[in-house]
Amino acid sequence: MEIKRKILITGSNGMLGQALTGQLQEKGEDFTGLSHSDLDITDKKKVLEVFSSLKPSLVIHAAAWTDVDGCEREPKKAFLINEGGTENISMACMKNGANLVYISTDFVFDGKKKEPYTEDDKPNPINVYGASKLAGEEKVRQSLKSYYIIRSSWLFGQGRHNFVTRVLSWAKTQSPLKIVEDHVGTPTYTRDLARGIVQFIQDSSPGLYHIANSGHASRYELAKAILAYSGHEEVEVIPVRHKDFSEVAHRPVFSALGTSRVNLNLPHWQEALKDYLREFSGGRA
Template identity: 40%
Template sequence: MIKVWIAGSNGQIGRALNDILDPLEIEVLNTDLDDLDITNTEEVLNFGIVNRPDVIINCCGVTDTDLCEKEPEHAYRVNALGARNLSIVARKNGAKIVQLSTDDVFDGQSKKPYTEFDDTNPLTVYGASKRAGENYVKEFTHKHFIIRSNWVYGKGGNNFVNRVLEVAEQGKTLSVAGDQFGSPTSAKDLARMILYLISTNEYGTYHVTCSGVCNRYEFAQEILRLSGKNVELKAVPTEQSDLSSVRPPYAVLDNFILRIIDMYDMPDWKESLEEYMKERTEN
């Protein structure tokens, strides 16, 4: 039985991991901010010494892009120094580490999907702090999996799917960005991929998104179709949209490494969204 520490277990991906892992195969150490502050080096090191995890999955992060712009020190403390602290524990224990990252490490100016070999050029504090976290992980331990994803949604998160449904419940007209492109990715599919990856020694940086590309407007259309909600939907530029912060306009990631080593296929984004919406209705 391996021991897996999920830091940030109350977030979307932390919850998804707990929903699908087999407790007969994995002993889980769940921590969130109330239990342990990953920015406190001593606290993190002590936890690592006492519990000796085989794998650390860092699901922590300040992901609110507007908050990151307002409070850059807070963003770097959590997104960069937190990742550094967990990496130090991983190195001390000889553990594997999974660092979750984002498409925001790119500038969004490309006309084709970004591969793992494209140069990063973040334009936001969020993207820059996440890239700094990636760099710390690479610096401190070679047994790492850096996973970049985008447009992630799952249980309990303040994500695009849940926000669209909240506004739809109120019967309001929705103005959604028609000029932001990405690949909606289910936290559960991401969690399945993470659990697969930690069973391997295929270390490195990966782009992991559901397959297919859409804009925010098309994403919202599909959410409303599956929910049976009938509200007026308008495609507008990002600056006029209700639910989108200003983000890289072209956030499409190419799962290039997964494809060339023929390791793992991610499902189509529409299938994954349908699965999520069914589960949401049942619960």
């Protein structure tokens, strides 16, 4: 796809939205980022108005309701935003001839596989968030002949609280930390993902792709690495089973993503984590 174009980012104040904004700014792209308060994607009329005034040729749709437990408690709202909002964006792209990049998630999988999920694996979500994001994928497929659906996983980055910032704040007040050892995924730095998305869509065919940092880890391994790379090795971490916590929403136990279809060679998650900590808090990485 030719990259000289007018780009629209939905959810631009979110964690990935901010990383995309930074990446497009760096590349000198012509883009507009719309936050939730600029555009509520569930408002179909407003979505169409925005498209006819901005006339984007490419939309990176990063807006979503990402609160996994919140989605479980309020499924109607989850589907309204993640499915209905995505349908509105897809239809507006169809009517205006814009290309769409929809960001989806590893949580479309049930987690029963023992090795990284590829794009050929069948989704089977086990929570409302995953189901609503998969329903969003379906709306994209139904509305458009050509699209990018990009699934990623376990994001951390600037802009809001995430697992990394949570572990760092728990470490200030709690010891030992009890962290789940039987949830495994691919921790991914939003800056690497944003760079990967922009680079990938520039010269690849539309389709379904997984983009994430390389390697995978359990939450326990990730927490240990966060503490080690930020100079808090003294904080004790005890591995526990997810069943020891009362979860509102079930999470897939294994949702690492295989990324060989994109072949971007993004850094290993440990390097990505060190980069993030260096930028985020002057960590000792």
